[in-house]
Amino acid sequence: MPTDTTTRAYDVIVIGAGPVGENVADRTTAAGLSTVLVESELAGGECSYWACEPSKALLRPALLRADAVxxxxxxxxxxxxxxxxxxxxxxxRMAGDWKDDGQVEWIASAGIDFLRGHARLAGEREVTVEGPDGGTVRLRARHAVAVCTGSGPALPRLPGIEALRPWTNREATSAQQVPRRLAIVGAGVVGVEMATAWQALGSQVTLLARGERVLPRMERFAGELVTERLREAGAVVRFGVEVAAAERTPGGEVAITLSDGGELLADEILFATGRAPRSVDIGLDTVGLIPGDWLAADDTLTVAAVPGEWLYAVGDVNGRALYTHQGKYQARIAGAVIAARARGEQPAPGRWSPHRSTADHEAVPGVVFTDPEVASVGLTSDEALRTGRVVEVVDHDLGQLAGAHQYRPGYQGRARILLDPERQVVVGATFAGPGVAELLYSATVAIAGEVPVERLWHAVPAFPTISEVWLRLLETRSQS
Structure with missing residues (x-):
């Protein structure tokens, strides 16, 4: 890419060609706006190569075996x-062998221009792109710049961590060998999913949780079921411990000293200790923002701290809801807002308008693909207590369903819904058990649609399926 002394003008510049950036670009292009998509790594982003796709490819065989046995x-x-x-x-194969030819072809077929290189903001509506060969291209946006750079692993401040050569989610989803012993630090979604996958593949996994449970942001019963199953599979799960020190020995092992004074040897160590925005080196300082910060965006995905309604932050980088599906939802909203403003229109008002990412607050769904699966949307009971929300909690044992035993004899699982007693609508739902991911969309519709409980009685679940739990939850509630 030679240095371009001229400035190329587009209606919209999208920085980051993961699923979020691709969806923003697709929407703005479909609206008739000339759009360029810039990516410094692989088109398709983290989800396609180092997160959603490869991790589920590792997990699916483990879950199928768990059902089959x-x-x-x-x-x-x-x-x-x-x-x-x-x-x-x-x-x-699921990660495309870490080649993005197919994604680049799709981008071209959608009528979107594509530049490979590192993009940086260079002032209002200005972006420079440094290509792989060191050349630079200057871009100017007539209407919008959308930052869709995602997030990356947040490593702890541990002395000598660089020399340790730790795994992050990237190494955990792309490793070509099964380590004999794998230590996993962190008991959130990445930690428990990778513990499930690598234990099933033959590693001796030790999962180290700083707190008192795994999946601390979900209902307690979900974490308890996942912990029980991990231990049954042979993994070691330890609570209330942190890594005080760690080093690579001359023999290549990882020697770990724990906060309780204990010691542990592993062949690899995975830090699954959170995410940080990919915003350190994208020129935020040129528009008055702090490099490395989350880009706070309002419900139209506009960065309100930058005047002029031209800068958007979409997906993980805004810190609103760190899920690929939620980022794609935001991308649809952002694309519609950009198109409306380009036509001289104001975004449509209203809590659930097509120009407001309301679901980021009310109905964020998530699935943990462990054994058992965990699916959750909306409030949890802990969150309701912490925020002072008054809710009615209704539980049901999934193992009592005929459909559950068709799915897996000896089925163990649990369901919980939270009801707003004043509005008589569901505001939260959590399911833990084999196959419960398929229950999540119905729960999301109930919450986003604010379906009255009396109407839910008329949504008849097929027999015998796990979805019967909806009827059983309503019956439990009416009998209490």
Missing amino acids: HMPGLDPAVGNALDAKAVLAHRD
Whole structure:
């Protein structure tokens, strides 16, 4: 990419070609706005190569085996160890072998211009792109610049961590060998999913949780079920401990000293200790923002701290809801807002208008693909207590459902919904058990649609399915 002394003008510049950036660009292009998409790594982003796609490719065989070993009539061989080589090869295919040719072809087919290089803001509506060969291209946006750079791993401030060569989510989802012993620091979604996957692939996993439970942002019963199953699978789960020190030994092992004085040896160590915005080196200082900060955006995804309504922050980088699906939802909103403003219109008012990302506050769904699965949307009981929300809690044992036992004999799981007693609508739902991910959309519709409880009685679940839990929850509530 030679240095371009002229400035190329577009209606919209999108920085970051992950699923979020691609969706913003697709929406603005479809609205007739000339759009350029800039990416410094692989088109398709973190989700396609180092997160959602490869992690689920690692997890799916483990979950299928867990279901199969409980089902009478299946070959007992399904309970044997997974073929790690075959699973890793499948994971490679799902990650496109870390090549983005197909994504680049799609971008072109959608009529979007694509530049590979590192983009930096250079003032109001100005962006410079440094290409792989060191050349620079200057861009100017007539209407909008959308920052969709996502997030990256937040590593702890541990002395000598660089020399430790730790795994982050990227190494955990792209490793080509199964480590004999894997220490995982952090018990959130990444920590428990990777513990599930690598234990099933043959690693001896030790999961280290700083707090008293795994999945601390979800209902307590969900974490308890996941912990029980991890231990049954052979993983070691320890609570109330942190890494005080760690180093690579001359033999390549990781020697870990814990905060309680204990010691641990592992072949690899994965830090799953949170996420940070990818905003350090994107020129935020040129528009009066602090490099490295989350880009606070309002419900139209506009960065209100920058005058002129031209800068947007969409997806993980704004810190609103760090899920790919939520970022894509925001991208649809942002694209519609940009198109409206380009036509000289104001974004439509209203809590659930097509120009407001209201679901970021009311109905954020998430699935943890462990054994058992955990699916949650809206409030949890802990969050309601912390924020002073008055809710009615209704629980039901999923193991009492006929459909659950068709899914897996000896099924263990639990469901909880939270009701707003004044409005008589569901404001939160959590399910933990095999196959519960498929319950999540119905819960999300109930919350986003503010469906009255009396109307839910008329949504008849098919028999025998796990979705019968909706009827059982309503019956439990009416009998209490």
